Amino acid sequence: MADDAPVAIVIHGGAGTFTREGMAPEMVAAYRSTLREAVTTGHRILKQGGSSLDAVTAAIRIMEDSPHFNAGKGAVFNHDGVNELDASIMDGSNLAAGAVAGLQHIRNPIDLARLVMQESRHVMLFGAGAEEFAQEQGMELVSQDYFYTERRWRQLQQTKKLRLSGVEPKIFGTVGAVALDSQGNLAAATSTGGMTDKQYGRIGDSPIIGAGTYADNNSCAVSATGHGEYFIRAAVAHDLCARMSYGGRTLAQAADELVNKKLVDMGGEGGIIALAPNGDIAMVYNSEGMFRAAVRTDGSVSVGIFDDED
Ligand code: ASP
Numbered sequence: 001m002a003d004d005a006p007v008a009i010v011i012h013g014g015a016g017t018f019t020r021e022g023m024a025p026e027m028v029a030a031y032r033s034t035l036r037e038a039v040t041t042g043h044r045i046l047k048q049g050g051s052s053l054d055a056v057t058a059a060i061r062i063m064e065d066s067p068h069f070n071a072g073k074g075a076v077f078n079h080d081g082v083n084e085l086d087a088s089i090m091d092g093s094n095l096a097a098g099a100v101a102g103l104q105h106i107r108n109p110i111d112l113a114r115l116v117m118q119e120s121r122h123v124m125l126f127g128a129g130a131e132e133f134a135q136e137q138g139m140e141l142v143s144q145d146y147f148y149t150e151r152r153w154r155q156l157q158q159t160k161k162l163r164l165s166g167v168e169p170k171i172f173g174t175v176g177a178v179a180l181d182s183q184g185n186l187a188a189a190t191s192t193g194g195m196t197d198k199q200y201g202r203i204g205d206s207p208i209i210g211a212g213t214y215a216d217n218n219s220c221a222v223s224a225t226g227h228g229e230y231f232i233r234a235a236v237a238h239d240l241c242a243r244m245s246y247g248g249r250t251l252a253q254a255a256d257e258l259v260n261k262k263l264v265d266m267g268g269e270g271g272i273i274a275l276a277p278n279g280d281i282a283m284v285y286n287s288e289g290m291f292r293a294a295v296r297t298d299g300s301v302s303v304g305i306f307d308d309e310d
Helices: 025-047 052-065 109-119 127-136 150-164 228-233 236-245 251-266
Strands: 008-016 085-091 096-103 124-126 175-180 186-192 213-215 221-226 270-275 281-285 289-295 301-304
Touching: 008 025, 008 052, 008 221, 008 270, 008 281, 025 052, 025 175, 025 289, 025 301, 052 085, 052 109, 052 175, 052 186, 085 109, 085 213, 096 109, 096 127, 109 124, 109 127, 109 186, 124 127, 175 221, 175 270, 186 213, 186 221, 213 236, 221 228, 221 236, 228 251, 236 251, 236 270, 251 270, 251 281, 270 289, 281 289
Parallel strands: 096 124
Antiparallel strands: 008 175, 008 289, 085 096, 085 186, 175 186, 213 221, 221 270, 270 281, 289 301
């Protein structure tokens, strides 16, 4: 019966260089509380019989609306001081997918990615064309001011200064979600502001189906976060599913090989969250930490940031 069917959801809020010592306790608390809110909101939808697509969309919206994560409201600035946002979503039941990139006036890019999937003839729309489509679909545009946060602005100035002095800073972040619903359907979604100080027009892995996002009921659902240039070249999200479907790996084996071997060998920093059709979950990263949370099939909830947590 659908009521007893296992459901699960895993989310991330980006991987990167953060340590307990380097983060103010009130920031840690704020991250934890938004992660918990996002994951439990998604889980509630699943428990009520809602779809994995609805669960991942709802969880991502909450993180996009928070100023803390690099997506939606909290998006980072590019080199020119502009916010450019990317997102994607995929339905594991039929391999339908939608993606958007280079958005400057969309409050919740994940909603637009979903509209592209469900209401357009295409998989991916970019920039002004994507925003025109959003308006046709009845979405309101927001001004760039909406995305201004002092913290991100300071981060951009610091990043530029570091680069001038020859240091290559690692400032990224992204939000993502994967879910398994009571019908046995998987879904994955990812949303990001990209990388601080990125070149105008740069697109990372997050909106690339097969790199930052992938879902297939026959193997897994995955959302990635990290240095996008590496994740695109490693085709991370699809490779994870491929290792399971024709490599015979379990989710844990595939995730470990990919993140701790393939990406490490290439020099690619970051992580993934993933979910298998049997409810197995993976939250694996090769950076110092990853904002993450999960509600497993047994209903247990975990929220973690640092390396020494679940
Ligand atoms: N993967 C994102 C990008 O390269 C950034 C991140 O996940 O931290 O745009």
